[in-house]
Amino acid sequence: ETGVTQTPRHLVMGMTNKKSLKCEQHLGHNAMYWYKQSAKKPLELMFVYNFKEQTENNSVPSRFSPECPNSSHLFLHLHTLQPEDSALYLCASSQDRNEGRSLFFGSGTQLSVL
Amino acid sequence: AQTVTQSQPEMSVQEAETVTLSCTYDTSESDYYLFWYKQPPSRQMILVIRQEAYKQQNATENRFSVNFQKAAKSFSLKISDSQLGDAAMYFCAYKTQGGSEKLVFGKGMKLTVNP
Numbered sequence: 001e002t003g004v005t006q007t008p009r010h011l012v013m014g015m016t017n018k019k020s021l022k023c024e025q026h027l028g029h030n031a032m033y034w035y036k037q038s039a040k041k042p043l044e045l046m047f048v049y050n051f052k053e054q055t056e057n058n059s060v061p062s063r064f065s066p067e068c069p070n071s072s073h074l075f076l077h078l079h080t081l082q083p084e085d086s087a088l089y090l091c092a093s094s095q096d097r098n099e100g101r102s103l104f105f106g107s108g109t110q111l112s113v114l
Numbered sequence: 115a116q117t118v119t120q121s122q123p124e125m126s127v128q129e130a131e132t133v134t135l136s137c138t139y140d141t142s143e144s145d146y147y148l149f150w151y152k153q154p155p156s157r158q159m160i161l162v163i164r165q166e167a168y169k170q171q172n173a174t175e176n177r178f179s180v181n182f183q184k185a186a187k188s189f190s191l192k193i194s195d196s197q198l199g200d201a202a203m204y205f206c207a208y209k210t211q212g213g214s215e216k217l218v219f220g221k222g223m224k225l226t227v228n229p
Contacts (some may be wrong), residue, residue: 031215033215040221041221042118042205042218042219042220042221042222043205043217043219045215045216045217048215055215056215056216058216088157090157090159092159102149102161102164103159103161103217104161105151105158105159105160106158107156107157107158108157108158110157
């Protein structure tokens with residue numbers, strides 16, 4: 001399998017649930033990202049990891065908890081979410097975090113919070 | 115703060131014709147990167163073309179080319195010989211050189227290709 005793979009593709013959860021989104025990249029990249037895409041709004045960067053270390057947190061609420069066990073895997077743990085958190089969550093990777101490297105995206109997880 | 119504006123929410127083009135998508139941005143920096151990404155119904159964002167601000171030559175990738183006007187802070191995408199598979203959301207994005215890894219995206223534009 002190649003590229004960036006995200007699971008699940010769709011997720012419906014209640015506000016009291018705990019769930020996790022998974023991202024895996026098979027490109028040998030060292031940097032991974034979480035983006036949020038809401039309807040009629042620009043994509044928003046959430047987190048950046050470089051060589052498994054978190055390098056950016058774009059003021060994301062603590063109900064979103066990222067985890068990067070290695071350069072190939074990235075998780076987003078969700079708990080006590082709000083309905084306004086419903087969105088498409090996109091994972092991306094790049095060779096490294098420098099020099100404007102192009103991002104390679106997955107197909108996202110469409111999250112609905114009831 | 116940097117901003118990216120795509121003023122046209124939707125456009126349509128006839129198959130085999132040429133269409134230009136507009137994008138303007140605001141920054142006080144001199145070195146940065148600009149991108150066009152395409153998002154088809156599959157939802158995967160796909161890089162179309164990339165431009166480095168210090169390069170005067172406009173980037174070209176097969177049927178896709180840009181008109182980069184640094185002084186005007188304009189970065190338009192031209193699609194030649196439009197194909198049905200070009201139908202998608204198109205996003206313009208900006209990244210500063212160094213510092214934050216944040217890609218600043220525009221709101222996107224929906225392109226329809228008519229057969």
